Amino acid sequence: MSPKRFENGSQYEQFDLDKDGVVTDEELQRSQTMLELELREEKAESQKLMAWVAVVSMMVYALLPLMPFVSESRLDTIAALSDMLFLSQASIVGLYFGATAYMNKK
Numbered sequence: 415m416s417p418k419r420f421e422n423g424s425q426y427e428q429f430d431l432d433k434d435g436v437v438t439d440e441e442l443q444r445s446q447t448m449l450e451l452e453l454r455e456e457k458a459e460s461q462k463l464m465a466w467v468a469v470v471s472m473m474v475y476a477l478l479p480l481m482p483f484v485s486e487s488r489l490d491t492i493a494a495l496s497d498m499l500f501l502s503q504a505s506i507v508g509l510y511f512g513a514t515a516y517m518n519k520k
Contacts, residue, residue, distance in 0.1 A: 464509035468503040475499055 419436055427438045429445045475496060479489055 457483045461510055461513070465507050468506040472500060 426437060429441050431441045431444065475492075478484060479492055484492070
């Protein structure tokens with residue numbers, strides 16, 4: 415394919431890596447690869463944040479019955495909800511660690 419020339423200030427100007435005013439197929443491919451890597455890293459960071467939020471929420475929920483503002487009448491409700499909460503949050507954490515280990519092994 416032939417090189418592509420774009421106007422100054424064009425949205426495609428960012429793909430001109432050597433700043434010669436011509437965007438080659440190689441520059442487009444390299445830019446696409448960099449974008450894919452950035453998106454993968456962003457996704458991994460989001461997944462890590464989700465796992466940390468799940469761990470912290472389990473710790474807070476486990477300490478909740480020990481707080482003085484929680485009355486004894488509410489402990490039954492907290493206990494009823496705890497099974498599902500811990501199961502779902504532990505699943506998120508387990509899937510994160512499993513996916514991370516699988517991707518590192520791959």
